[in-house]
Amino acid sequence: MGKGYRSFRVQALKVVHSPTPAVREARHAIAVRLRDIRRDANLSGTALAQAANWDRTKVYKIEATTTAPSELDIRIWCAACDAEEQIPDLIAMTRAVETMYVEWRRAARSGLKAVQRGAIPLYEKTTTFQIYEPGVIPGLFQTKDYATARMGRFNEFHGFPGDFADAVEARMEKQRVVRSGKRTFAVILEESALWFRVGSREMMREQLDHLRHVATWPQVSLGIIPRDQDRRIWSVPNFWIFDGRRVITETPTAELNITAPGEVEIYRRIFAELSTMTLVGAGAERLISEPYAQF
Known part of the structure; x- marks a missing residue:
């Protein structure tokens, strides 16, 4: 599954009052996996932001789940970390967060x-x-x-x-x-x-x-x-x-x-x-x- 893979587990989600704790947990799981990909690439948050041409705070906001990553963000993140093989799985996970339940x-x-x-x-x-x-x-x-x-x-x-x-x-x-x-x-x-x-x-x-x-x-x-x-x-x-x-x-x-x-x-x-x-x-x-x- 590539470097930094963490098995993605999601508990029951009630979509009526999103984001629920379970939605936040799902987003946190994605953020943790992105963080581990960055660490396996030996990049600091600042170095990744520079490589992606982002504001220096964006990486930290994504990892703190303050900002949800877009599909483009995931592609750029993985490319900068030389982890392109993880892109399809991560994109599928992000698409599923709001719709899987x-x-x-x-x-x-x-x-x-x-x-x-x-x-x-x-x-x-x-x-x-x-x-x-x-x-x-x-x-x-x-x-x-x-x-x-x-x-x-x-x-x-x-x-x-x-x-x-x-x-x-x-x-x-x-x-x-x-x-x-x-x-x-x-x-x-x-x-x-x-x-x-x-x-x-x-x-x-x-x-x-x-x-x-x-x-x-x-x-x-x-x-x-x-x-x-x-x-x-x-x-x-x-x-x-x-x-x-x-x-x-x-x-x-x-x-x-x-x-x-x-x-x-x-x-x-x-x-x-x-x-x-x-x-x-x-x-x-x-x-x-x-x-x-x-x-």
């Missing part, structure tokens, strides 16, 4: 149907999905009854108004990307996702039966991590990788979109590591059959 409540003002439909263009243009879910069956593989139960509880908890039934239909509509046969889906579930009930026992059996059926489709690769697996990675939230270029993960309050190449690569590495812990084929079928027999 979509607050659930704010998004739902247009209705949950609009939230569901809003994802359809991304799904349709994606050819390769990598999906990790620790606690639920992924939306693309849910039965209508399972989706209704899960979204109903989500809706009840958050108090979203309006078109709940339409939102379920919109989620079902997204599933056409799976049935088209034009895309591939690598899916990793924790075994706990098979056991967590979101509705009746009969509904859960139907959902597990559907998951078994989906796992036989040629475009779907399903791996399940057993509960007693010796772990090398744990405490990972759900995440979806779209064509290896975008990651979406969710918190209780927000959806996080990650496009910085360095960050996406970390999620790709995590997915690859999780893949080594899965059971597939007959092993996955056995894990599905256990809760199916219990429900």
Whole structure:
């Protein structure tokens, strides 16, 4: 990743009253990385400002997050520090600061149907999905009854108004990307996702039966991590990788979109590591059959 790289981590962001503490933290992470690039180049703030033909205080303002760097500032900074290889990642990070989070409540003002439909263009243009879910069956593989139960509880908890039934239909509509046969889906579930009930026992059996059926489709690769697996990675939230270029993960309050190449690569590495812990084929079928027999 080049000199001075520091892994970029951002907590949940509420965009209504920007800048929030989380936005400031994100900007601080960028400033720290720029500062480290300068230090690795053995340049003082004054020397960098002179090389960039800036006011002598600009470097210090950027590093103190008093001033947010523009994309041009980043290009000039990295060029002066002989760190041009870091430009694409830093620019992606700065673009993401204000846009990477979509607050659930704010998004739902247009209705949950609009939230569901809003994802359809991304799904349709994606050819390769990598999906990790620790606690639920992924939306693309849910039965209508399972989706209704899960979204109903989500809706009840958050108090979203309006078109709940339409939102379920919109989620079902997204599933056409799976049935088209034009895309591939690598899916990793924790075994706990098979056991967590979101509705009746009969509904859960139907959902597990559907998951078994989906796992036989040629475009779907399903791996399940057993509960007693010796772990090398744990405490990972759900995440979806779209064509290896975008990651979406969710918190209780927000959806996080990650496009910085360095960050996406970390999620790709995590997915690859999780893949080594899965059971597939007959092993996955056995894990599905256990809760199916219990429900």
